[in-house]
Amino acid sequence: MENNTVNILGVPYAVRRVPYVSRSEYRVGEIDFEAQEIRLLDSLKEESAGTAFLHELIHGILCGLRYHEENDNEQLVQGLAIGLYQALNDNPNFHHLYKRKVFMNKKQTSKPVATKASKILSDGRTGKAAKSVAGSALSQTRTTGKPKSKK
Numbered sequence: 001m002e003n004n005t006v007n008i009l010g011v012p013y014a015v016r017r018v019p020y021v022s023r024s025e026y027r028v029g030e031i032d033f034e035a036q037e038i039r040l041l042d043s044l045k046e047e048s049a050g051t052a053f054l055h056e057l058i059h060g061i062l063c064g065l066r067y068h069e070e071n072d073n074e075q076l077v078q079g080l081a082i083g084l085y086q087a088l089n090d091n092p093n094f095h096h097l098y099k100r101k102v103f104m105n106k107k108q109t110s111k112p113v114a115t116k117a118s119k120i121l122s123d124g125r126t127g128k129a130a131k132s133v134a135g136s137a138l139s140q141t142r143t144t145g146k147p148k149s150k151k
Helices: 046-064 074-090 094-099 111-122 128-139
Strands: 004-008 011-018 029-032 037-041
Touching: 004 046, 011 046, 029 046, 037 046, 046 074, 111 128
Parallel strands: 011 037
Antiparallel strands: 004 011, 029 037
């Protein structure tokens, strides 16, 4: 793993391989929230370095979300790191599936329904529930370019 940067909940952290993580105790990795840095022992092999990186990444996420009790549970954090490392390793196409939006709803609101939804939103007489449904319908409309014509 080269020296890189990873964003954790919008905060950039430098990721560095170092000859030692802590002078006072043996550690393979550590996240420093003040320095915004993740340090990993440079003698770690690929799998151990990957798991250690995910371990510290999970600490960063839990702390950023203020899950302090869970963040202090090293057994939980390590279990998540191992499981996530294994899942990512066993499914190398995960990133491509995610980027291709395979997990997203492909259904889109038709033009006639979108037109009616727009009228509902602009009509001052409609209630909160109707506007909520109309807003949901409009959020699922095609937003880029013209609809593709079928040949």
